[in-house]
Amino acid sequence: MSSPPVSGFDRRLFLTSLLGATAAAAGLSGCAGGSAAADNEGASTKPLADRVPAGTSLKIASYLNQQQLQFKLAKLPKLPFKVSSWVNIGAGPDVINAFRAKSLDLSNNAGIPPIQAHYQGLAAKIVAIDITRKPNYLFATKPGSDIHTVDDFKGRKLAFSQGQAQGVVLLRALKQAGLKYDDVKLVPLTSNQFFTALQSGQVDVAPLAINQAPTYLKQYQAKGARIIKTDVVDLLNLLWAPQSVLNDPAKAAAIAAYIPQWAKGLVWQYEHPDVWNEEFYVKTQNLTLAQAKGISDLANKPLFPPSWDEAIKWEQETADLLAEGGFVKKFDVSSLFDHRFESIAAKAVPAEYRR
Numbered sequence: 001m002s003s004p005p006v007s008g009f010d011r012r013l014f015l016t017s018l019l020g021a022t023a024a025a026a027g028l029s030g031c032a033g034g035s036a037a038a039d040n041e042g043a044s045t046k047p048l049a050d051r052v053p054a055g056t057s058l059k060i061a062s063y064l065n066q067q068q069l070q071f072k073l074a075k076l077p078k079l080p081f082k083v084s085s086w087v088n089i090g091a092g093p094d095v096i097n098a099f100r101a102k103s104l105d106l107s108n109n110a111g112i113p114p115i116q117a118h119y120q121g122l123a124a125k126i127v128a129i130d131i132t133r134k135p136n137y138l139f140a141t142k143p144g145s146d147i148h149t150v151d152d153f154k155g156r157k158l159a160f161s162q163g164q165a166q167g168v169v170l171l172r173a174l175k176q177a178g179l180k181y182d183d184v185k186l187v188p189l190t191s192n193q194f195f196t197a198l199q200s201g202q203v204d205v206a207p208l209a210i211n212q213a214p215t216y217l218k219q220y221q222a223k224g225a226r227i228i229k230t231d232v233v234d235l236l237n238l239l240w241a242p243q244s245v246l247n248d249p250a251k252a253a254a255i256a257a258y259i260p261q262w263a264k265g266l267v268w269q270y271e272h273p274d275v276w277n278e279e280f281y282v283k284t285q286n287l288t289l290a291q292a293k294g295i296s297d298l299a300n301k302p303l304f305p306p307s308w309d310e311a312i313k314w315e316q317e318t319a320d321l322l323a324e325g326g327f328v329k330k331f332d333v334s335s336l337f338d339h340r341f342e343s344i345a346a347k348a349v350p351a352e353y354r355r
Contacts, residue, residue, distance in 0.1 A: 048340050049253040056250040057082040058258070061098070061107035063090030069280055070265030073272070079261060081254040091190055092163040096122060099242045106245070106255055108262070110165030111236035111311075114336045115319050119328040123243035125338040128259045128345045129311045130237040130266060131303040137169045137234060140208045140216050142198045143223035147205060150177040150230060153184055159194050159206035160186040162327055165234045166194075166207040168318050171325065172232045181325050198225070210298050211281070214291035235314045237300075246338060256341060260348030266302040267349050273299070302353050304345035308337055 060083055062068055068086055070076075087104050089095055092113030098104035099122060106127075107113075117124045141147045147156065150173050161167045174184065187203050194206040195216065205228075208216060213227055239262060245251050269276050273296040281292035305311070315333040323330040346354045 045340075046249065048256045049249055052080045052253045052257050053250045055082075056254045057084040058105045058251060058254050059083075059085045059087055059103060060258070061089050061095060061104055062086045063088060063108070064284065066280065067108070067262065067265060069284075070269055071261060073275060073279060074265055074268035076261050076264055076268075079254075080257050091161075091192060092116060092165075093161075093190055096120065096163065099124060102242075102244075105251060106239060106241045106258065108237070108239055110168075110234050111238065111315050111318055112165055112168045112322075113163055114238075114240050115315070115322060115328060115333065116163040118331065118333075118336060124240055124336075125243060125246060126238050126240045126311075126336055127246070127255055127338050127341040128239035128262060129305060129308055130263070130345070131305060131310065132233060132235055132237055132300040133303070134298065134300050135229070135231060135233050136210055136298075136300060137166060137207045137232070138210060138213060139170075139173070139205050139228040139230070140194075140198060140213065141226050141228065142201050142204055143220045143225045145204060145224060145226065147228070148226070149228065150174070150179075153177070153205060154179055155184065156204040157185045157187050157202070159189045159197050159203040161190050162188070162322075164191050166191050166209075168321065169207050169232055169234050171321055173230050175321065176230070176232060211285075211295045214287060214294060218291075236311055238311075240336075252340075256344055259341060259344045263302070263304050263345040263348045263353075267353055270299060270302055302349070303355070304349055304353055306343050306346040306354060308339070308342055312337060 058081060060067070065086065065088065087098065089098060089104070089107075090109070092109055093116075095104065095107045095109060095113060096117050099107075099117070114124055114126055139150070147153065153174065158170060159166075160170055174181070187197065189197055189203075189206075194203075194208065195212075197203045198206050198216070199220070217225065217227065239255075239259065241255060246255070273293075277289060277292035277296055281287045281295060282289055285292075287295075312334055315336065319328065319331065319333050322328045
């Protein structure tokens with residue numbers, strides 16, 4: 001179980017309790033000044049290799065096997081390297097721990113995990129960006145709730161994952177509503193605990209991904225649970241990797257070869273919603289076709305900008321928002337981007353997916 005809900009808490013203590021003893025032992029007190037700085041000193045700045053050397057392999061996160069399925073259905077070319085393992089993890093804290101353990105080389109996440117990793121002293125960089133323009137998270141209430149708007153969050157217990165996209169969506173929603181952190185009770189959880197916390201009444205509200213909402217409502221709407229939509233957007237869908245991986249010329253070349261496949265897979269999924277609904281949501285997630293269609297209708301059109309200027313600005317705003325709450329220390333997020341990879345995704349897709 002998680003810690004009891006708190007307000008006006010010590011943010012560093014909160015972070016330690018959330019991430020557990022492993023991350024704490026890695027040296028949270030060092031923040032971004034320890035291992036991150038050391039790894040960056042040896043960072044490769046050489047141009048990316050044109051070819052992937054024989055024998056190169058990567059361990060890639062593919063939560064719920066989505067990327068493998070995209071590649072299979074889209075009939076994309078074979079990757080010029082070996083994927084030694086497709087790791088079924090997606091939550092930011094889990095990815096950070098896997099990076100530390102060297103059991104993962106590349107992951108697909110939102111903008112907040114790289115900020116959290118920097119704060120913990122783990123050197124890692126963003127290598128690809130997909131911009132999302134429409135909200136992909138909404139807020140679910142516990143059964144029997146009388147909450148109808150974000151304004152009603154005041155004084156309530158809110159599920160909060162500091163190292164995940166759901167966390168920053170919640171913070172941005174509170175700011176938009178004019179609510180301060182001390183106006184609510186943030187309950188430290190990771191996203192895989194949100195369903196249980198809502199069901200049990202441990203929290204009043206939790207942010208859910210749009211593809212999770214149908215399952216939750218199917219079980220609890222009749223008992224008074226509801227969904228609260230906002231226009232808060234989590235702008236960044238990205239690929240990132242540990243600096244130690246990017247310092248390896250062979251692995252960096254493999255990542256550069258993977259990025260076009262990732263971008264093309266997302267485009268294929270967007271252009272073939274009927275197939276994706278049936279093959280992924282219905283066959284692997286046990287949703288009805290109607291529920292799957294409801295999700296795909298809300299899907300973001302992939303957008304791979306040739307320039308990362310907007311992404312960097314957004315990432316800085318996010319880091320500043322976390323710093324304002326005392327969750328991280330203020331820093332310049334430009335250090336999180338490896339610009340050697342900046343144009344790769346954009347060059348791999350048609351012009352309509354670049355702007």
